[in-house]
Amino acid sequence: MEFNSVSEFLAMGHHGLYVWLSYGLTAVIIALNVAQPLLRRRRLLKEQAQRLRREKKHAPQA
Amino acid sequence: MSDALCFGGGVKTQLIAVVVMWQWLKQLYHRLGSPKWFYEITTGWIPWLAVLSVIGTVVGLVLGLLYAPADYLQGNSFRIIYIHVPAAILAQSAFMMMAVAGAVYLIWRMKMAAWVAKVIAPIGASFCLIALLTGAIWGKPTWGTWWVWDARLTSMLLLLFLYFGVMALQQAMESEDSSYRAGAILSLVGLVNIPIIKYSVEWWNTLHQPATLKLTEKPSMHPDMLIPLLIMIVTTYVFFALLVILRTRNEILWHERKRSWVKQILES
Numbered sequence: 001m002e003f004n005s006v007s008e009f010l011a012m013g014h015h016g017l018y019v020w021l022s023y024g025l026t027a028v029i030i031a032l033n034v035a036q037p038l039l040r041r042r043r044l045l046k047e048q049a050q051r052l053r054r055e056k057k058h059a060p061q062a
Numbered sequence: 063m064s065d066a067l068c069f070g071g072g073v074k075t076q077l078i079a080v081v082v083m084w085q086w087l088k089q090l091y092h093r094l095g096s097p098k099w100f101y102e103i104t105t106g107w108i109p110w111l112a113v114l115s116v117i118g119t120v121v122g123l124v125l126g127l128l129y130a131p132a133d134y135l136q137g138n139s140f141r142i143i144y145i146h147v148p149a150a151i152l153a154q155s156a157f158m159m160m161a162v163a164g165a166v167y168l169i170w171r172m173k174m175a176a177w178v179a180k181v182i183a184p185i186g187a188s189f190c191l192i193a194l195l196t197g198a199i200w201g202k203p204t205w206g207t208w209w210v211w212d213a214r215l216t217s218m219l220l221l222l223f224l225y226f227g228v229m230a231l232q233q234a235m236e237s238e239d240s241s242y243r244a245g246a247i248l249s250l251v252g253l254v255n256i257p258i259i260k261y262s263v264e265w266w267n268t269l270h271q272p273a274t275l276k277l278t279e280k281p282s283m284h285p286d287m288l289i290p291l292l293i294m295i296v297t298t299y300v301f302f303a304l305l306v307i308l309r310t311r312n313e314i315l316w317h318e319r320k321r322s323w324v325k326q327i328l329e330s
Binding site: 002013014018025026029 | 130132138141146195199203309319324
């Protein structure tokens with residue numbers, strides 16, 4: 001282990017701002033990239049299932 | 063028969079091998095071209111890719127942030143390398159994959175290839191942005207400036223703009239087909255930028271340091287620093303595969319929404 005305490009770890013030898021800003025921004029971009037396809041899938045399944053039900057109601061024989 | 067085909071084994075066995083391989087490639091091509099096949103086979107992959115991504119990131123970052131020794135010149139700011147380098151490598155690989163997928167679409171009109179090219183663009187752009195942002199932040203304590211117009215940084219910024227251009231073209235036109243083709247052409251033209259990025263640190267006098275990792279040479283880095291970096295690079299590829307699969311499946315659901323196999327999914 002390179003650091004003796006949590007505060008020393010967070011300080012990163014006066015480079016804390018740069019290190020944590022880099023990791024923070026990366027985490028945000030990664031999180032958006034994970035959320036996008038998951039949310040789109042949920043919306044897609046919901047909308048298309050609704051469309052399917054609607055079409056069945058209007059054309060029951062189809 | 064040329065000499066090249068003759069050494070080792072008879073010509074006949076070699077011909078059979080070529081035919082078998084050709085058949086196998088053809089089969090693979092047809093499978094990859096089938097949205098239903100892709101959707102079904104990747105269903106089981108998603109949890110594994112997700113678990114591997116999480117484990118790789120945790121192990122890589124714990125080793126990189128807690129156990130790797132500080133750099134003797136740069137101190138702890140060098141720990142940005144564990145996201146900067148994997149992101150930069152992936153941004154370039156993704157661009158090449160996008161161009162290959164685009165070429166497959168241009169030549170064989172495979173729909174799946176167009177969708178893969180389309181989903182890679184925003185993911186690649188994200189990694190390019192990560193590389194640029196972390197590079198700028200790393201530059202401040204190391205070079206005393208956030209940005210310089212040196213060859214490496216400029217060509218990397220160009221890569222981001224190329225991604226934006228491809229994304230814009232992929233939805234620019236009335237017909238999906240011409241949009242995908244326009245995007246594919248720009249991504250193929252943009253390939254020129256990839257060797258420029260790679261060799262920029264050698265061809266020009268850049269502030270950016272030369273490559274830390276080279277495939278042909280023994281690494282100059284201490285193993286305690288190097289191993290977490292290699293773990294992060296591999297993990298980034300795994301995570302990229304996960305994101306591409308998730309987005310491609312959405313494209314499939316959307317484009318195949320009127321097919322009976324998708325209707326079955328929707329009804330369940």
